[in-house]
Ligand code: ADP
């Protein structure tokens with residue numbers, strides 16, 4: 421099985437406080453894993469180490485076969501093109517059209533001028549590609565609508581379309597459903613895990629909500645105070661383990 425992400429004794433501290441310590445974790449190509457743990461346990465930091473936003477201070481982090489500590493800034497940028505980051509608030513620009521928001525996904529690759537050009541002179545083939553992505557997500561008629569006129573659920577679909585438009589190897593999502601109601605959270609997770617599965621895209625997500633993590637992810641990684649306390653299939657994970665994971669209270 422090909423490995424996409426490999427952390428070996430990874431760790432990082434902020435102002436002398438260990439945010440993560442001695443983390444060993446391997447994510448295979450196409451795998452879907454969910455990182456759970458109380459607030460302050462290191463979930464965002466772990467995702468940050470995976471996409472190179474943060475660099476490990478111990479051991480190593482390898483992504484798509486490359487040691488992140490060895491990469492030049494340019495190599496890092498290229499690598500990150502294959503890793504899509506879905507932020508907590510979805511990161512859509514409200515007053516842009518849906519098409520433009522989806523095209524924005526490639527901003528990192530195009531640079532500022534390239535992005536400007538692509539927003540002004542959208543090629544027909546690109547618009548078609550975006551339309552077919554939206555079709556797949558059930559909102560083809562929204563291509564030219566202003567994004568802020570869409571419902572919350574439709575905006576989630578736009579965010580997924582934007583992620584897919586980048587043709588990613590992996591999607592890293594940091595609590596993408598933290599601020600939405602449970603019904604909408606469930607539909608986003610259903611869509612995202614389904615599309616990732618169909619496309620063979622690796623999916624690493626952090627979630628605060630353990631029941632959703634259990635329902636949608638085959639593998640759960642439990643973090644507590646910067647350490648991995650379990651890494652196992654969702655089926656094996658007991659209620660007791662989950663209670664204990666959150667029992668120490670929020671840091
Ligand atoms: P989680 O996402 O699980 O809530 P984080 O990864 O955000 O946890 O944080 C883990 C720990 O690292 C916390 O104690 C937090 O305060 C600390 N931390 C994270 N990022 C920074 C930072 N940029 N500066 C200082 N402390 C940080």
Ligand code: MG
Pocket residue numbers: 463464465594595
């Ligand atoms: Mg966080």
